Amino acid sequence: MIARVEVQPGRYHDSVRLMQASKVLQELPGIADALVAMGTELNLSLLADMGFDADAAAGAGPNDLLLAVRAENDQVMEAARLALEAALSAKPVASGGLDGPEPRTVGSVAARSDANVALLSMPGEHVFVEAMDALDAGLHVMIFSDNVPLEQEIALKAAASNRGLLVMGPDCGTAIVGGVGLGFANAMQPGPVGIVGASGTGIQELCCLLDDADVGVTHALGTGSRDLSESVGAVSTLQALSALDTHPPTELIVVISKPPAASVAARVRGAAAACSTPTVVTFMGETTIEEGAAEVLMRLGVPEPAYRSWDSGGGPVRQGTIRGLFSGGTLRDEARFIAMAEVGEVGTVETADGHCFVDYGDDEYTKGRAHPMIDQTVRLDRLAAAADDATIGVILMDVVLGYGANPDPASELTPMIQRATDAGAAVVVSLCGTRGDPQGRDEQAAALNGAGASVWLSNAAAAREAVRVFAATNGGTT
Amino acid sequence: MSDLDQLLDTEASVAAVGTEMLAAAIDQQGAAVHRADWQPPTPGTAAALARLAAGGSTAEANSTALTRMLAVRPQLTDVSTAIEVIPGMTERTFLHAGPPLEWERASGPTRGALIGALIYEGLAADPSEAEAIAAAGEIELSPCHHHSAVGPMAGVTSASMPVAVVEDAAGDGVAYSTLNEGLGKVLRYGAFAAEVIERLRWMQEVLGPVLGAALRSRGPIGLQSLIAQALQMGDDGHNRNRAVTSLFLREIGGALVDGADAPVTDRKAVFEFIDGNDHFMLNLVMAAGKLGSDAAAGVAASSLVTVMARNGTDFGVRLSGTGDAWFTAPAPPVDGLYLGAFTEDDASPDIGDSTITETVGLGGFAMAAAPAIVGFVGGTAAGAVRRTLAMYEITLGEHPAYQIPMLEFRGTPVGIDAALVVRTGIRPQINTGVAGKVPGTGMVGAGLVEAPMECFTEGITALAERLE
Known part of the structure; x- marks a missing residue:
């Protein structure tokens, strides 16, 4: 396995395109890991988390393009380089002829x-x-x-x-x-x-x-x-x-x-x-x-329905705190409001002790990255950490569907959810979606549910469920 | 009904700029979406751009400046002598192209042209004496642009030279330019051999007086309509002036026959000189441009570019809202084709006031009108169209008179906005000749060059500081 870290000063691409380029690389055979992102603090720390040599990117700033690839051998590395250039130079819109260049402003x-x-x-x-x-x-x-x-x-x-x-x-x-x-x-x-x-x-x-x-x-x-x-x-x-x-x-x-x-x-x-x-x-x-x-x-004058949910079937759950991994700030706030009434203080930053609900859509986590509703990298990283953290009993997270959002969030989340449920954690998903959403609301719910998560259309109901499971496994103590 | 009510009652048509995924999401819904190839502005300019946008006065100031630039009606009224008409001209004043310059930093062609002009004026007997006089600071060097004048290439203008007088029929502006000597070994390209000086004397003694008399007898010649017609005949107004020169000859022809009290051989020689020089009208197109440029100057808060000019050492830009300041950067090399055995090693960096044409919507900005020159400057006809189209991204308007047949008679892009240049990263496109770098060489080629970005970033920064 060989690793390469490179900084290209002053080369700008929007964060979604960079995420897509990262994905193209990750899917190449022989590539173990790849990060293509602007050199923000967040991305530099992610680089270190991924085990790359962070010193090689020292001095990179938010206007510099950061490339890090771990590949089987030099041939794969070269293929990655070519694939990356192709992914970054592809134009979404054709131009030419008498139409002139695309508008710039x-x-x-x-x-x-x-x-x-x-x-x-x-x-x-x-x-x-x-x-x-x-x-x-x-x-x-x-x-x-x-x-x-x-x-x-x-x-x-x-x-x-x-x-x-x-x-x-x-x-x-x-x-x-x-x-x-x-x-x-x-x-x-x-x-x-x-x-x-x-x-x-x-x-x-x-x-x-x-x-x-x-x-x-x-x-x-x-x-x-x-x-x-x-x-x-x-x-x-x-x-x-x-x-x-x-x-x-x-x-x-x-x-x-x-x-x-x-x-x-x-x-x-x-x-x-x-x-x-x-x-x-x-x-x-x-x-x-x-x-x-x-x-x-x-x-x-419309009766309030019983909002849909998909039960996990309920197995034994390990003891531990509730960890909230949200992409929507208001969903986090609503869930926290409900949880605090039952379990006491719930922190909002990753360093908090005890229960902690973090909004990964916050500025702090989106500088130089696409929003977590599109790019789930940071949340997947934290989901894996929570799965492996024996002090966490319940993982509560939102999955937001609709236009503009990740085309298939469940497919990225299910392996990590499975890892968490296999380890004895409960995973409670608040699924924000409508019947007409392009991802297929019910298919997404079924996939998440299949990995062992309970899935709730109402965010408030998901929060209540997280509290219920916590109370049940921790004997009602907080 | 307010605009907001209208939004709620009509279908959304979205200009989606930034993340492609959000534009694609609108496509996915089958709704109308329009994209832009947005890029961050030139590094270091974001704060200045925000200040300009926040000031609230720049858009209006730019509109005022552009309106003034387009309102001028240049007409050629006379040919006189530099010392008689150009403001601030003395027997020891030597005007040159581009931003201010000292002899020590002067490029080869500028030095060559100064040497030639010193000999022409009788101030020096030979090149070495001329160099000594110039180096000793015994002459006053001053930019043409500081004297209501413009000069192509070295742009050297001295007291005895005949100059065209171009007046604004719609205002009180006046602009001046020397008369064009033709191609090859000529003063403006830095040549100073005997034949160069001899031609300058003939221009002073015959060409200037005959043209002046002809003009006074027939009356002024409107330049805007000649240029407008020429654009529809394949000229760009900078590197191709064949059509406009022909049109000019038709205008002046009758008066050459009966309007000048001169021997018939002289009148014939004048006719043949103009006929033999496809660039004769370049200087007059430039003077017409200078009128528009001066009219647009001095509008507070305006980021409109009034001047782009080079002297072979520096490329200089002035903005309407930044007074007399020049924003300079090293003159870039020209990407060109070379005559005969000359190569890029023989070329001087970019030089001349002729970029006044690009400043007023001609030259590189009208390249789509001039497919005949694309080979000369090393390009393709489709490329010329694309270059012109790109210029609409950095200009404030379209010229009401100068139109491009190929683009369905769309007006040429005019009124360069320095803010748009730094926002888009698109630099003004210039068609130009190339001078030899060794004094005395003359013309070595022609090609394309882009104005240096630093001139615009400095200009925008200075303009933003003025708004504070």
Whole structure:
């Protein structure tokens, strides 16, 4: 086995393309391990975790391309090099002839098309300039990227509202506009509910529960994780609320958010109360998404279903704490809220003692990597560690389906889930998906279930199950 | 109905820029998606770009600057003498192309042209005396661009030279340029042999006065429409000026016959000189460009490029919003084809004010209009179209008069935005001649060159600092 670590300074590719390139390499015969990523701190530490010589990458920064390959021999290494170049130079869109080069900026693509909304997912430090391009061209903007400076978000939202345009984001994972899912979005049938959400997975979980009750949506407008902070002042939430209020097909509005700043919460509640359309406000920390969905269904006169689940069959489970491995921040928060009521303190960082629920979609884990709903590398690494950690009894994790997400997350997760269940840990999966999702919700559930996990469509129900199993195996002590 | 209501009532058409997977997810839903080949901006410019975008005034300033650039109506009104018309000109002033320069750093062609001009002006008897005078600092070197003037290649302009006077029919701007000497051993390429000096004297004594008289008798010649027609006849306005020169001869022909009080042999010689020089109109196209460039200058917060110019040592750029500042980088070598036995080892780095044509939407920016020159500068016709199309990515508008038949009469890309250059990494494309690096050699080839990125990154950084 030979290993090679190389740094190519100043060569940039987006994180998804790099993940796909890594995957191409890993699937080559004779390759034991491969990492193709930008040289962020996270990726450098991953390099060390994978047993590569980290010194060979010393000095690499986030603008430098990091290549690490462990191969059987020199021929395989050379094949890997060629495959990598091919994977990185493949263009998603053909160009040539009189069409000229692809547009390079948002301004250019707006000028050359009839686009009415821009979906931006470049690294956060570069978002502002492109978003201003979009607003100048009269486009609404959804900013999927995180790591956008707060003052830039404030400036963008001010510029947009002056122009009558909506900025969804930054850090807006999900929107559904006129039936088209942007970012991570589940396939939803048309229906009477309009959603305004400052939380991507909050919107997705709500969609997932409504879909199981056979209720559809008009639009789901994301606003970005910081919209309900004091400094941003809910600019986008209030705009979206007012637009949905005057949108005839929307019969009921739901506002869903992570815990907002108190003064902003009051303003949003005031605006919601003033709407002529019935409006449900769901702030995490006060209620759960499941409770929000229940209120929506009640207002619509639709009975709340028993949300689907796939039982593990229940074998003996080893004693130990609950470890939460989440890709959705709001799903983590909801689960933690429920668990804390039963088991006491639940930490949110990997170094916490005792129960600990970590959001791997947080900035800290996404610098220079794709979101864990796409790239499960970090979560798989932590899942393997949890499987081998005898102090952990229950592993609670979300799996988010829908457009934009990993095309087959279960196939990557099942070997590790099997390893965990074989070792006596319980694995509880919160599966966020709808019947129409391209991954096939029920097939994904069956695969996860087949590896020994219990699978729950409601995240709150999954959290309750994790607590139940913990209590049952630890004799009710915490 | 607000824009936001409209979004809720119409189908989403998405400009998806960044991660390809998110664009593909929209494709997967069967919805309209438009992609861009986005790349991070040139390293070190992100903060300056954000400051420009946040200032809120740059877009409007750029629109103002571009409108001014496009509003000029250049017309050739007269041919006079440099010392009589060019502001700040003295008997010891020698204008040169590009950003400011000292003799010590001057390139071969610039030195050669200065030597020739010193001999031509009678200030030096021979090359060694000329070099000694220049080295002793006994002459004033100053960029053409500081004097409402432009000069191709070395661009050396001295007191006695005849100069074209190009005035703005829609404003009060005036621009000047020398008259073009033809190809081969000529002063602007740094040649200073006796035949070069002799031609310059004939231009001073015959060409200038005859053309001046003809123009005064017939009245001004509008240059914009001549250039616009020429683009539809295969010119690019920089490296190919055959059509526009022919059109000019048709315009001036009658007045050469009866408008100038000169011997018929002189009038015939003038006709034949212009007829024999496919580049005669280059200098006038440049002066027309200089009018637009000067009109666009001085708009606070504008990142529009008003000047790109080189002197064989440095490549210099000026922006509308950064006053008199030059942003310079070493002049790059030209990727070209060479005449006869010359090779790239004989070539001077990029030189001349003729890049004023690219600054106003001609030359490399209009290359799609000039398939005939692509072989000359080493390319293909399809490549020429692609090069022009790429320039739309870094320009603020399309020229209302200069159109490209091949592109369905689309206006040429015009108004280079330095911010777009650093954002896209696409550098302005220039068609150019190549001068020999040894003083006295003359022209050695022609080719393509791209403006150095440093000029634009420095310019954007300086502009952002001004906004603070």
